[in-house]
Amino acid sequence: MIDERRAFQRLNLTRPVDGAFGGVPLHIVEVSARGVLASTDEPLQRGARGIVRFQWRGETVEAGAAVVWCEEGRAGFRFDEVPELLRRLLEESVTELLKAQEANAGGDRAANVIDGDETLTSASRRFPVADVFDIYTVDGGVWTRRTSLLPDQPANGFTIAPSEPPEHVELLCRTFERGDAETRRLTRLFAELSVTRLPLIR
Numbered sequence: 001m002i003d004e005r006r007a008f009q010r011l012n013l014t015r016p017v018d019g020a021f022g023g024v025p026l027h028i029v030e031v032s033a034r035g036v037l038a039s040t041d042e043p044l045q046r047g048a049r050g051i052v053r054f055q056w057r058g059e060t061v062e063a064g065a066a067v068v069w070c071e072e073g074r075a076g077f078r079f080d081e082v083p084e085l086l087r088r089l090l091e092e093s094v095t096e097l098l099k100a101q102e103a104n105a106g107g108d109r110a111a112n113v114i115d116g117d118e119t120l121t122s123a124s125r126r127f128p129v130a131d132v133f134d135i136y137t138v139d140g141g142v143w144t145r146r147t148s149l150l151p152d153q154p155a156n157g158f159t160i161a162p163s164e165p166p167e168h169v170e171l172l173c174r175t176f177e178r179g180d181a182e183t184r185r186l187t188r189l190f191a192e193l194s195v196t197r198l199p200l201i202r
Contacts, residue, residue, distance in 0.1 A: 010037065011090060011189060019054025021065070021077065028054050031090060033193050035065065035078040044070040052077050061086045087193055094190045095168070098175045098183070133195055135159045136173060143173055151195035158191035 016027035016039065024044065030037035036052060044067045053062040064080040133148050137157035153159050158172060168190075176187045 011093060011186075017054050017056050019052060021052050021067075021075075022050035026052070026054070026075075028056075031056075031086065032189070033082055033087065033090065035068070035076060037074065037076050039074050040070075041073065044075050046070060052079070056086075057089055057092075059085055059089065061089070091190065091193050094186055094193065095171075097186055098171055098190065132162060133159050134162045134164075136169070138173070138177055141177070143177075153188055153191060158188055160191045160194040164194055 010030040010032040012030055013028065016029050019026040019028050019036075019038065021038075021040075021044065024040060024042050026036075026038040026040050028036050028038045036054075046067055046069060048067045050065065051062055052065040053060065055061075061083055063083045063086070065077040066080070068076045068078045070076075133151050135146050135148050135152075135154060135157065136159070137144055137146075137154050139156065143157075147162075148159065151159050158176060160169070160172070172187050172190060175183050179187065
């Protein structure tokens with residue numbers, strides 16, 4: 001159960017989002033590339049399957065999912081496949097969060113703006129899937145890049161799809177190197193979104 005909870009970095013929502021699992025009401029509190037964490041007043045059976053639906057940023061997200069754990073009024077759900085809509089919404093939010101944190105660290109408060117919705121957001125492009133990955137690691141302030149067939153995330157950097165544009169790579173490098181533990185966690189979340197574009201089942 002612990003592995004299921006920590007398999008992917010999650011984005012904490014500033015306000016719970018109403019949703020449902022079949023006919024069971026949910027309050028979504030965290031989202032990730034592969035699932036959601038929610039509070040619920042009804043007990044759910046581990047392994048139960050159904051459709052998770054919720055409204056986020058004016059969009060309706062829905063996906064087939066399974067309950068991977070449920071206790072003390074909280075439940076974790078894992079999607080059968082990564083919804084492209086959710087991936088886009090996550091990428092937009094994480095990109096803006098990283099930019100806002102960088103702006104705040106540099107004293108540019110005008111660029112550190114929260115729009116009043118559940119998370120920060122920005123316009124984000126979509127990029128094609130790649131069959132290889134780029135691993136970026138930092139040592140003594142020097143970044144190196146190597147190609148890998150595996151999407152594993154290194155301890156001293158991150159792994160992304162090579163289709164990410166240079167400005168995203170530069171942002172990730174800057175925020176990872178200068179950031180605290182939470183900023184590095186967000187950087188890894190963006191990286192996970194990049195590498196999980198490959199289908200779960202080929």
